[in-house]
Amino acid sequence: MRLFFALGLEEGINQTARAQLVAYKNSLSGVGHAVPDQNLHLTLAFLGDVPDAYIPRLQATVQDLQLPAFSITASTVEVWAQPRIVCATLASPPQALLALAHHLQTLPVWPAKADSHAFTPHITLRRGVKDDDALDLPTPPAQTFACQRFGLYASPSSSSDESIPRDNEGRALYQCLHQFSLC
Numbered sequence: 001m002r003l004f005f006a007l008g009l010e011e012g013i014n015q016t017a018r019a020q021l022v023a024y025k026n027s028l029s030g031v032g033h034a035v036p037d038q039n040l041h042l043t044l045a046f047l048g049d050v051p052d053a054y055i056p057r058l059q060a061t062v063q064d065l066q067l068p069a070f071s072i073t074a075s076t077v078e079v080w081a082q083p084r085i086v087c088a089t090l091a092s093p094p095q096a097l098l099a100l101a102h103h104l105q106t107l108p109v110w111p112a113k114a115d116s117h118a119f120t121p122h123i124t125l126r127r128g129v130k131d132d133d134a135l136d137l138p139t140p141p142a143q144t145f146a147c148q149r150f151g152l153y154a155s156p157s158s159s160s161d162e163s164i165p166r167d168n169e170g171r172a173l174y175q176c177l178h179q180f181s182l183c
Contacts, residue, residue, distance in 0.1 A: 021088060021140075032127050042122065061107055069096075071094070074140070097147070153176050
């Protein structure tokens, strides 16, 4: 099962900010393909394919982390040529976010997949973007999210699996397997 740790950003306190981000994402019609609303998240660590037997050990290890809650503000939008996405980015990622990501990326029970670049906090809004699609993207309104917990998520690895939850357009949805509280 393909797993990742992420900030789901769905806490009740974040409803207004999330609604603004969804509205902004949907206003970019014609620019790539929109990420399903339910899949908006900020990835902390991508673990890759993890055998089911490791999931309880991952949960137990992470459950003991004592890290503080924090807020993030997504205030800019960027187009990344690889992996061809439009994403909301943070002008000043808080140290607590960076520390959380570092801890999750270096778990001894199952280390994160090695990445070719440093951790860059972002929320993917659209995929399959061509460079010329994004020449004049409107400036997004700044959205502040209170981050009081994070989750272990499963990403569908098979597009033909009938048991995978989907949105009303048939796009696969991520599943949160477990939530973890921040202090």
